[in-house]
Amino acid sequence: MKYAYYPGCSLRGTGRAYEESLLAVFQALEIDLQELEDWNCCGATTYMSVDELTSYALAARNLALAERDHMNVVAPCAACYLVLNKTQRYMHDYPDIKLVVSRALAAIGLHYDDHVQVRHPLDILLHEVGLKAIAAKVKTPLKGLQVAPYYGCQIVRPYATFDDQRNPTSMDRLLEACGAKIVHYPLKTRCCGGSQKGTLPEIGLELIRHLLTEAQNNGADVIATVCPLCQFNLECFQKEAGNHNHPISMPVLYFTQLMALALGASGEAIGLQRSLIPIEPLLARKEIAYA
Amino acid sequence: MELKRTVKFEADRDPEFARWISHTVGGERIRHCLQCGLCSGSCPLSLYMDYTPRRLMHLSREGFKEEVLSSSSIWLCTACYACMVECPKKINITHLMYALKQRAIEERFYPKRFPIPVMAQQFSRMVRGSGRITESWLIVRVFLRTAIWRLLGMSGLGLRLFRAGRMTLKPEKIERRAEIISMLDSVAATRKELAL
Ligand code: SF4
Ligand code: SF4
Numbered sequence: 001m002k003y004a005y006y007p008g009c010s011l012r013g014t015g016r017a018y019e020e021s022l023l024a025v026f027q028a029l030e031i032d033l034q035e036l037e038d039w040n041c042c043g044a045t046t047y048m049s050v051d052e053l054t055s056y057a058l059a060a061r062n063l064a065l066a067e068r069d070h071m072n073v074v075a076p077c078a079a080c081y082l083v084l085n086k087t088q089r090y091m092h093d094y095p096d097i098k099l100v101v102s103r104a105l106a107a108i109g110l111h112y113d114d115h116v117q118v119r120h121p122l123d124i125l126l127h128e129v130g131l132k133a134i135a136a137k138v139k140t141p142l143k144g145l146q147v148a149p150y151y152g153c154q155i156v157r158p159y160a161t162f163d164d165q166r167n168p169t170s171m172d173r174l175l176e177a178c179g180a181k182i183v184h185y186p187l188k189t190r191c192c193g194g195s196q197k198g199t200l201p202e203i204g205l206e207l208i209r210h211l212l213t214e215a216q217n218n219g220a221d222v223i224a225t226v227c228p229l230c231q232f233n234l235e236c237f238q239k240e241a242g243n244h245n246h247p248i249s250m251p252v253l254y255f256t257q258l259m260a261l262a263l264g265a266s267g268e269a270i271g272l273q274r275s276l277i278p279i280e281p282l283l284a285r286k287e288i289a290y291a
Numbered sequence: 292m293e294l295k296r297t298v299k300f301e302a303d304r305d306p307e308f309a310r311w312i313s314h315t316v317g318g319e320r321i322r323h324c325l326q327c328g329l330c331s332g333s334c335p336l337s338l339y340m341d342y343t344p345r346r347l348m349h350l351s352r353e354g355f356k357e358e359v360l361s362s363s364s365i366w367l368c369t370a371c372y373a374c375m376v377e378c379p380k381k382i383n384i385t386h387l388m389y390a391l392k393q394r395a396i397e398e399r400f401y402p403k404r405f406p407i408p409v410m411a412q413q414f415s416r417m418v419r420g421s422g423r424i425t426e427s428w429l430i431v432r433v434f435l436r437t438a439i440w441r442l443l444g445m446s447g448l449g450l451r452l453f454r455a456g457r458m459t460l461k462p463e464k465i466e467r468r469a470e471i472i473s474m475l476d477s478v479a480a481t482r483k484e485l486a487l
Contacts, residue, residue, distance in 0.1 A: 009426065012423075013425065013426040013458065013463075015457075016456060017457075040422040041424050044424075047411070047418065048389050050396065050408075050412065050414075051393070053482060053487065054415075054474075057478050058471070061471075061474065090316070096485065099485070104477040105474070106477075107476070153370075153371035154370075157371070158372040189373075191369050191371035191373070193369060194369040195369075198430070200367070200406075200407075203367070236452075273455070274455040274456055274457055275455070276452075276455065
């Protein structure tokens, strides 16, 4: 298996540990990733609100590059995953959009014929590798670790077909295959507020607080995320979100970090040291002796 | 005492706006809205909104332009797509929220120094220049233009992220930056030609 890897801007910044751990997991499972040559920003959620047509063209440059190289794309960031899929969908449904985008691609010597699949790592790990193969490679089972699986919005909604849109379970199953215990977490697809914490801070904080408290109340030791923005929101504002009577301190890791630990990666290689709320004491308490 | 009429006459509505929303991408089915309220019920932000998504759909298709474009709802929407999954008529609510946001930005329906349009504008400028986003600089640029004091409040967090290697001041750039400019120019030209 070989895929074009589309990191997106966040995985080169605040989400670095996502990239590090994703590469470790894919390497352990022998899936080849080749970084998409000269990829550009997909436009994310933000560009859409100023100028949609342009944002489709930007996203399409990446699709066209992947098509030129005859590869399907892996997009770990939720926003990138959504935008790339949405662009395909809209080019297909709206002839005007297709025309604008095709001309923009032609201006730089590219074209796009709708031959690329954009997939999320959850999908590939579950459906291409499979739980059995993963369980067989586990070296350090995450025994006794209670995980709240947090999917957020844009992975399963509105286009993904690899999981249920209301109650996704792909991450639950992958982490269970690594020996973790999944706690009941009904808010698993509730929005974290996205960039709201920066733009309308009080409201952003309330959404974050709600998600954290729910995980705490349901006995989670750690929250697992699939999106750099969710991870950032849930990890970085815990002090503000808690208060004197209800302090909150809960590690928030990428699901790939947990998987990589189970598959034998060292903490350093997958960016554990980049966490603001360290998970090492918890792992020691649970006697999970990772590499 | 200031006396004001609180109910609109039909003649106050803006038929152009109603036409626009049902012809915009994603608005094709807005006339089928049942007003069932599933969108508002599933929206995590509706409890903060002045007009919930259900009401916004109705107000827009009836042409209540002022109310819709000055509503807080279009800025509160995080594009989480919860409403779209539930809508029995498959109305592209999230996309319409984007369309309304764009229109509100074009017609300047927002308070001065309001961070959301500033963020969108700085984001697009950075993409035009570098082809990629460097998060640290984006945050700095937005706060410089909206709320400088919050930069100070954020500096503690910034430092910790910096130390963890999660913030860098080195700008990310693509190799063939000229391609981005060519594409943006091409989009602008086609849009003009086809009046999109
Ligand atoms: S869920 Fe759909 S049909 Fe129901 S009120 Fe909302 S937009 Fe209208
Ligand atoms: S996409 Fe916007 S309107 Fe729809 S549920 Fe999410 S926040 Fe609410």
